[in-house]
Amino acid sequence: MNEIPGDLKFMKSHEWARVEDNGTVTIGISDHAQGLLGDLVYVELPSVGDDVTAGNACAVVESVKAASDVYAPVSGKVVSVNSALADKPETINEDAFGEGWIFVVKPSNLAEESEELLDPDAYVELIDSEEH
Amino acid sequence: MTQQTILNATHRALGAKMVDFGGWDMPLSYGSQIEEHHAVRRDAGMFDVSHMTVVDLHGAKTRAFLRHLFANSVDKLKVSGKALYSCMLNESGGVIDDLIVYYLAEDFFRVVVNAATHDKDLAWIEKQAKAFDVKVTERADLAMIAVQGPNARAKAQSLLSPATREKAAKIGKFVACEGDGLFIARTGYTGEDGYEIVVPQAQAVDLWNRLLAADVKPAGLGARDTLRLEAGMNLYGQDMDETITPWEAGLAWTVALDADRDFIGRAALEKQKADGVRRIMVGLVMDDKGVLRHGQRVVTAHGDGEILSGTFSPTLGKAIAFARVPAGTAESAQADIRGKLAPVRVVKYPFVRDGKAIDGI
Numbered sequence: 001m002n003e004i005p006g007d008l009k010f011m012k013s014h015e016w017a018r019v020e021d022n023g024t025v026t027i028g029i030s031d032h033a034q035g036l037l038g039d040l041v042y043v044e045l046p047s048v049g050d051d052v053t054a055g056n057a058c059a060v061v062e063s064v065k066a067a068s069d070v071y072a073p074v075s076g077k078v079v080s081v082n083s084a085l086a087d088k089p090e091t092i093n094e095d096a097f098g099e100g101w102i103f104v105v106k107p108s109n110l111a112e113e114s115e116e117l118l119d120p121d122a123y124v125e126l127i128d129s130e131e132h
Numbered sequence: 133m134t135q136q137t138i139l140n141a142t143h144r145a146l147g148a149k150m151v152d153f154g155g156w157d158m159p160l161s162y163g164s165q166i167e168e169h170h171a172v173r174r175d176a177g178m179f180d181v182s183h184m185t186v187v188d189l190h191g192a193k194t195r196a197f198l199r200h201l202f203a204n205s206v207d208k209l210k211v212s213g214k215a216l217y218s219c220m221l222n223e224s225g226g227v228i229d230d231l232i233v234y235y236l237a238e239d240f241f242r243v244v245v246n247a248a249t250h251d252k253d254l255a256w257i258e259k260q261a262k263a264f265d266v267k268v269t270e271r272a273d274l275a276m277i278a279v280q281g282p283n284a285r286a287k288a289q290s291l292l293s294p295a296t297r298e299k300a301a302k303i304g305k306f307v308a309c310e311g312d313g314l315f316i317a318r319t320g321y322t323g324e325d326g327y328e329i330v331v332p333q334a335q336a337v338d339l340w341n342r343l344l345a346a347d348v349k350p351a352g353l354g355a356r357d358t359l360r361l362e363a364g365m366n367l368y369g370q371d372m373d374e375t376i377t378p379w380e381a382g383l384a385w386t387v388a389l390d391a392d393r394d395f396i397g398r399a400a401l402e403k404q405k406a407d408g409v410r411r412i413m414v415g416l417v418m419d420d421k422g423v424l425r426h427g428q429r430v431v432t433a434h435g436d437g438e439i440l441s442g443t444f445s446p447t448l449g450k451a452i453a454f455a456r457v458p459a460g461t462a463e464s465a466q467a468d469i470r471g472k473l474a475p476v477r478v479v480k481y482p483f484v485r486d487g488k489a490i491d492g493i
Binding site: 038039041042044060062064065067086093 | 149160161164165166354358421422423425443444446470
């Protein structure tokens, strides 16, 4: 598994969130999640301008095997989506924590909602416990 | 309890992701299942299919028994080694299982049935065999490795003794030969040329490793599923079951309504044919992005249908599916993907044969 960058926060459902210097939040799925899904072949992105609510499904990643919802780690307005994934969904397999980002949100309630997210150590503990 | 094939530790040592399939702990993939798929389409791949059930049938009346048991006619099998694909039906014409039968001698036929249907198949075969005095022997001592792809036969042949190699090189499609302790059949479930090799368990790991050394890529059930769907081959339990007749499962070509043969399910099939078959199986292709999946609703001009097997086709780069739809459905339909209706084309399958997309797909 790839090293998990220390500035990421996680949902139990395997999404990651990174607070950028400009205050927006970049969101993707973890390297562990892409490994479980296998080869990704399609990503259904949200639209720029969509309002998303923490805990709600707002994108879908599909592998050959299965479709899986992507939940918003934080609430806010979608300000950017990774349209390169439309033609190269496998980017998530190759670089889940980097080029495989899915969308960016301008958060509306970050301080409170980020309390609910796991830091990298707690996330690693969670996936270790799921494997055993 | 989950069963393991003799190759289980070999799969794990290769880093396979394992999954339960019909009560067996089987490799889903060893890495990228799409790369495994392409390896079979472009070169050579191998699958552990030892979970499948090999059943040997012995007795003077074996042919008469199989004329009664199968919807396809074993009368087509005239030369030793010749194989036939057939359905085994219940009295209502529903499919108990699909299988391959090999004719070896008048008193010896071999049948290979699915893993998930093992118990009911054996019970049914044994029950029906009594009247014909046929001895039914499950060959749990045998493993099976499918070697598939344009280069599969050459690579497999390179491992055989000169005498067996000569035999294996000569056999036509859907024919088996024996040699080096192996039962080598030119059959498969991928739409590519290749062999299915039945091997005594004690030799199976060695054969697998020698194939690996001959640059045959291990491939898992994930690739096996996308390959067989591209090749237009049904999966039992998903595309048909005991409530579905061959007419409704795109398997009319496997039913032989020959004269003077009273096979189980025949009366029901003839009645359904006379009354009119109301549901048919068709192929679907989606040109837009997205993936067709089992269970999605299909909207047609004649009413709703359902996707049976659906996947992303690595060869075509788009979604394909089998769907059961009202008879008369032609050309176009829509698939309900998470509440949105996506246009799909209704096509004749196979979608892919011998490495290439079929014209019009």
